[in-house]
Amino acid sequence: MEDLWFELLFFLEVLFSGLLTGSLYSLVALGFVLIFKASGVFNFAQGAMMLFAALSLVGFQEMLGVHWTVAFLLAFAVMIVLAWCVEKFVLGKLVNQEPIILFMATIGITFFLDGFGQTVWGSDIKVLDIGLPTGSFDMGGIFIDKLELVAGATAAGLVFVLAVFFNKTKIGRALRAVADDHQAAMSVGISLRYIWIVVWSVAGLVGLVAGIMWGSKLGVQFSLSLIALKALPVLMLGGFTSIPGAIIGGLIIGSGEKLAEIYIGPFVGGAIENWFAYMLALVFLLFRPQGLFGEKIIERV
């Protein structure tokens, strides 16, 4: 009886940890969804943006010795400048190209940002410390990591704000129009340029927050941009165009991955984290090709 209870507690611990990690994935996926929703671009550079934002934050903290809130604002300003540059030099020149071309362009941005970030801020691992709590606390026998909890709460808050933004504000509506049809949106007077800068800035902000969370957890280093690869199954599962999808997808992937590693991993030699998330999403897609909340496309001829 004791054993069973212990097993249950352990399961819940793994589950919780997975859910919280999942919310971290969701944060990253959120950036993707925003950009895809509003500009139809699959932004592979989201991970690099996250890294760059985190690097900038730490860089400003170290260089200028300021409080992290100031560094945060400075880093956000940097992301806005980045958004402007991306619009001017990349997106603006590739209007109406096929999606795969835009996707490849974002890969180009990834390379550029990676190199640029490391040129400017150096390539050693940096410690990101903005005073987030560390360690874990005991909740009735289940250990919960404090950092992960804060991250989860932040993610939830951010999502709420973004959802309101998209659905209730004028800009949000314009963003949705642009996502649907660039030319139609232009024809009703929506400035694509402005919208794209806004979206990429918001995605940059989301990336900054995600970068802070992941950076606090892992340190700010190159591998941070590879976290983006983990967000992809989340997108597959939740749908590329859905904010709630990114959340729920993240939770499912995060918990699924953790549970699989603990419970199935030992049978197949471990290290299944690399591909389990993808397989899970793949199988799911077979039943629902547009993801949980993705838009179902009714094809017409």
Place this chain on the structure above:
Amino acid sequence: MEEQNRQIGDVLLAVEDISLSFGAVRAISDVSFNIKKGEIRAIIGPNGAGKTSMLNCINGFYHPQQGTISYKGITRNQMKPYEAAAQGIGRTFQNVALFKGMSTLDNIMTGRNLKMKSSLLSSVIWWGAAQKEELEHRRFVEDIIDFLEIEAIRKTPVGRLPYGLQKRVELGRALAAEPELLLLDEPMAGMNLEEKEDMCRFILDVNDEFGTTICLIEHDMGVVMDISDRVMVLDYGGKIADGTPEEVRADQNVIDAYLGGGH
């Protein structure tokens, strides 16, 4: 139009009590009609009446929730589009659905796909069986190109062609499959008078020379009344008239809903 010695035979396609919905939207409600072999059948009606959806059902692209479709006497349920094509049903589309990355010639050659049997291995080796088959079909396609008078543009990528020519190429692609039943969705939309006359001529020739049964959706009343044997009128997904052009023209329901003149 003079009545040629066209043989209008038995029922080729029979549609019984078809209803089609997309979620809460009813596209077609309880429509029944038939198409006889060798005839030119028109489907007319205001926009949104369900005409294209009806053709899509015949092609097997949409599957109606209710009702049956029988082709050549055999009732088919849930038929896949490529199966319909294999049975001899050809199609052109309202918004020209040509393969933009290919030339005119290649597009029409895709219409021959069902007749091309070369295996993968044979195609890889090319010289020999695959080449021979390709040349055979090329000959056939060139005949169609002659027929439609589009020799000059055969190597042009179709994306560069004006709309009227694209529609002609699309007709060529449909003809390449040697269909028994040809479904044409607004083949003359966006054309000027001369182009329309050409298109009419092609359609009549196809029906006359090859005996192809034609079912067309068209908005130009002059064309419809001139070339069709029978006309069906759809409105809001339902059938409001069915008969010869003269009968339909005089039908009060049709005048109210579509032809106008009563208000």
Place this chain on the structure above:
Amino acid sequence: MFYREAGQFKSSYKEDQAVFPILQDRIGVGITLAIAFIGIPLFGGEYFISAIMIPFLILALAAIGLNILTGYAGQISLGTGGFMAVGAFAAYKFATWTIVIGQFEGTIPLVLTILLSGVVAAIVGILFGIPSLRIKGFYLAVATLAAQFFIEWVLVKFGWFTNYSPSGIITAPKLEILGYVFSSPAEKYILTLSFVVVLAMAAKNLVRSHIGRGWMAIRDMDIAAEIIGFKPLQTKLSAFAVSSFFCGVAGALWAFIHLGTVEPEAFGINRSFSILFMVIIGGMGSIMGAFIGAAFILLLPIFLSNVPPMIGWDIGVDMVAHMEFMIFGALIIFFLIVEPHGLARLWSIGKEKLRSWPFPY
């Protein structure tokens, strides 16, 4: 003036359909092949042949494979590295498989080994291509990543693939055909060249056949394609199969001829992206584009690391790596803006201009 079709009449459809209908093109190809088969082995330096020509050819082959899937059939794939890995390991297993029939004991001949490894890759490709019937676009691209990561994991986890080698490093077997051992760079080059030329020709034949048209039809408008009779299942799976075959053979060649070892690291996600770049920059839907793209992507890092010292610009090694990243990224974006249809399109535009040279149009 020189590059004209005037006066070259085609009197049959057969002539019209030839791969190189213009005489000047045929001469050009002839010269290129002569240089490739004779000139380079005779005059090319060892470094040039081993470090540039051989990888160029093999990667071009992989790029042809990916081009078939993504460029012609329109199915975005990020799993190229995985399929190459399958080919490499399959080739290793076939090559180390001693067959005993009665008194006869031997191994499978080299050429057959490599072709068979392609077939194995094709089968794996079909398996991972099945989702493409339900999943489209970027969803499919991400699904192919599943293939990439899963294949990588399987090949590392299960010792059977490396014949339970304790060190984990496997040397590729000798390259031997009918007793003749290919050991010098020039010999290996000729072997690679032969494979690549034959397979490139095969690819060209396929894409201009009705099978190739089927792929392009599915790419351009899959619904219309189905309505006029193309079976989506067969068309898509055949694209996956053929594409994976090419990638598998490329993987086998990469391991056996270029690296000399069979290791999964060479076929990771970076490889997949690198080949995708080749396809995009070279030109999607173009066999020649695969070659151009491969040359570009291969030569760029070499160029970037050799040029700064040449102009006396001394930056630290680290810095060079970072700057390479930046320049690489910038160049990709540049090319995508200037010619999204790739260098192959620039090439054919150039040829068109050449047709009317010296007149402006």
